[in-house]
Amino acid sequence: MRRHKYRIIIPFLAPALILYSLFVIYPYAQAMYVAFTKWKGLRKSPRFVGLDNFEKMLGDDQFWNALSNNLIYLVFLPIITLGFALFMAFMISQKVRFSNFYRVTFFFPQVMSVVAIGILWSFVYHPTIGIFSSLLKAVGIERPPIWLGDPDTALWSIVAVTVWQSAGFFMVIFMAGMLSIPKSLYEAAALDGAGRGSTFFRITFPLLWENTRSSLVFITVIAMDMFGITFTMTQGGPDRSTDVLATLLYEHAFLHSRFGYATSIAMVYFVIVIVLTLLIFRVTRRETIEF
Amino acid sequence: MYQVSRWSAVSTQTVLIGWAVTVIFPMIWMIYSSFKTDQELFFSPWAPPVELQWDNFARAWTKAHVGDYLLNTLIVVVPALLLTLIISAMAAYVLARFEFVGRRFLFYMFLSGMLFPVFLALVPLFNLVNQLKMLNTFHGLILVYIAYSLPFTIFFLTGFFKTLPTEIEESAIMDGANPYQVFFKVMLPMASPGLISMGIFNFLGMWNQYVLPLVLISDESKYMLSQGLAFMLFKQFYENDWSALFAALTIIMVPTLIVYITFQKQIQDGITTGALKG
Numbered sequence: 001m002r003r004h005k006y007r008i009i010i011p012f013l014a015p016a017l018i019l020y021s022l023f024v025i026y027p028y029a030q031a032m033y034v035a036f037t038k039w040k041g042l043r044k045s046p047r048f049v050g051l052d053n054f055e056k057m058l059g060d061d062q063f064w065n066a067l068s069n070n071l072i073y074l075v076f077l078p079i080i081t082l083g084f085a086l087f088m089a090f091m092i093s094q095k096v097r098f099s100n101f102y103r104v105t106f107f108f109p110q111v112m113s114v115v116a117i118g119i120l121w122s123f124v125y126h127p128t129i130g131i132f133s134s135l136l137k138a139v140g141i142e143r144p145p146i147w148l149g150d151p152d153t154a155l156w157s158i159v160a161v162t163v164w165q166s167a168g169f170f171m172v173i174f175m176a177g178m179l180s181i182p183k184s185l186y187e188a189a190a191l192d193g194a195g196r197g198s199t200f201f202r203i204t205f206p207l208l209w210e211n212t213r214s215s216l217v218f219i220t221v222i223a224m225d226m227f228g229i230t231f232t233m234t235q236g237g238p239d240r241s242t243d244v245l246a247t248l249l250y251e252h253a254f255l256h257s258r259f260g261y262a263t264s265i266a267m268v269y270f271v272i273v274i275v276l277t278l279l280i281f282r283v284t285r286r287e288t289i290e291f
Numbered sequence: 292m293y294q295v296s297r298w299s300a301v302s303t304q305t306v307l308i309g310w311a312v313t314v315i316f317p318m319i320w321m322i323y324s325s326f327k328t329d330q331e332l333f334f335s336p337w338a339p340p341v342e343l344q345w346d347n348f349a350r351a352w353t354k355a356h357v358g359d360y361l362l363n364t365l366i367v368v369v370p371a372l373l374l375t376l377i378i379s380a381m382a383a384y385v386l387a388r389f390e391f392v393g394r395r396f397l398f399y400m401f402l403s404g405m406l407f408p409v410f411l412a413l414v415p416l417f418n419l420v421n422q423l424k425m426l427n428t429f430h431g432l433i434l435v436y437i438a439y440s441l442p443f444t445i446f447f448l449t450g451f452f453k454t455l456p457t458e459i460e461e462s463a464i465m466d467g468a469n470p471y472q473v474f475f476k477v478m479l480p481m482a483s484p485g486l487i488s489m490g491i492f493n494f495l496g497m498w499n500q501y502v503l504p505l506v507l508i509s510d511e512s513k514y515m516l517s518q519g520l521a522f523m524l525f526k527q528f529y530e531n532d533w534s535a536l537f538a539a540l541t542i543i544m545v546p547t548l549i550v551y552i553t554f555q556k557q558i559q560d561g562i563t564t565g566a567l568k569g
Contacts (some may be wrong), residue, residue, distance in 0.1 A: 004470075005389060005391070006391070007470070008385065008389075008470040008471070008474075009385050009389055010389055011405075012382060012384065012385045012474075013381070013385055013386075013397070014383040015378045015381070015382075016378050016379065016381070016382035016401070016441055016445065017382070017397070018413070019378070019434060019437055019438040019441065020400075020401065020404065020438055020441050020442070022419075022438070022440050023416065023419070023435050023438035023439070024404050024412070024432060024439060024441070024442070025400075025404075026415070026419065027412035027415035027416040027419055028407050028412050028415075029409060030415035030419075031412055031414065032412045034414060034415060039414075039507075041360060042417075042418060042421055051296045052427075069521050079371045079474070088307070088310065089304075091306070092307070094303075096303055096304065096307065097304070098298070098307075100310060102307050102310075103559075104552070104555050104559075105311050105314055105315060106310065106311070106314060107559055108314065108551055109314060111495055111547060111551050111558060111561065111562075112499075112544065112547060113498065113499035113501070113517045113520075113547075114499060114501060114517075115499075115517040115518075115520050115521050116517070116520060116540060116543055116544055116547075118521075118524075119520060119521070119540055120317055120318070120544075121317070121525065122315050122323055122538060123321065123324075125539070126319075128331045128333050128336075129333055129336050129533060130336060131317075131320055131336050133335055134336050134337060135337075140294065150339070164313065164314065167310075168314070168396055169562070169563075170310050171480060172559055172563050173563055196299065217511055221408075224408070224409075225408070226409075226484070228517075231501075231521070232521050232524060245301050245410075246410055249410060250410075250413070250502075253413060253414050253417075254506065259414045259418075260449040262413075262414055263411070263413075263414045263415075265506075266322070266408070266410045266413065267409060267411065269410055269411070270408055270410075270411045270566070273408055274404075274406065288338075
């Protein structure tokens, strides 16, 4: 029986293990080393330089600029997206008419490719062919902003697109949690004369901790990434006003062949994601309520 | 439930309808704009087309290579998806059902893959695929897609196999089935709801994948769909064939929309159960 067991375990695990070790573990492990090297192009080999890359990063304005854009996303995307998603989820789960239509519609942008969304919205924002500017002109605003072409508005235009894309996804996550809250709790609250507002803050929201925590982790990952949407809509411009760590490190690696420096930026990116995820788990850790 | 006042019901509907219009209208605008001439696009962005310009679609399909990109994407995604499901199911079955030395270690090793952002691996991965002589090849991209889909799929399916009853498996062994028959004839069919969830989840991920092909495929004739689309957008700045680009976007979005509406229940479940377990 024993030998029998390994006759299935080994061949069943082997393909997954080989592919995973080669294409996932090995590159990540190598990245831990590459971040501490100078490596200019595939033909050369990496040379260990200790903390040089990180020292250089401290004085690199482009790095701080990209990081601060990520921070803006990290602050505003959770507030706007999750707030709005929670609000809509609460409204839809209250037996409104057409609720199924809303659920299906709001979720759709989530299944679209981020590149398609980026292009669609570059059209919408476009100063001449776009509908947005001509709408503003129609209501009497003579010179509407040129959205993606202006450093003051480009970042916020991208925030709006991200909210547009992901609000429905988070709404569905919150709705899944709301459906598992027993009806009797709401009935009891209604008997006690609670209105919509107090029902939401006293019952619904406290029982959604698990979903809120997952959503916070996801939106953190989204706010740190932002690569696809930025790369198609603005490529980090104008004037680096929408540059994020992901676009900056891509530029260093694949436009200038600065492999070592790019990987050290990726390392910072990785550490931020891990720290924030752990923080979210710590802060939101509390007794799960059983019912 | 408690009485919702008439006024608040109206305001709720107003907000919801407002958002529905915001989500839907850009797509409707894109679809009807893809039938317009460049002239119309520029001078009357809101107006419907005067005459349907089917030629936009022909240009997008052939001159802008949307047809080729679509084919390339299918060549990569179909095998990558099927192999991901079978390889993950095999590993997950063993991890869920057998006791052996290092089982927990292997499980957490696969799990850890979900922790790392792909950007950290980008440079070493590019170098590795180059050394394997697999840059600009479909099989290289297929292998990379599978490898990066494994952690989550194995994690999800291991949990799924653990919830399945053991009796059927045991009676199959009593009847003299060998372990391979047990897996392929008994376990896989029982796991099909989990496989479908993971199939949808991974299909969308691979279909919409952008960063990996951007790094691993630089030969224009081998572009994936998302890459090809972005490439077309950059070319517009000097080629100025906006109407073809609108048409290309429509060609790509309408099938997604149809598939989504048909399978919306499964897709939402697949993505959200996937997301909530992760």
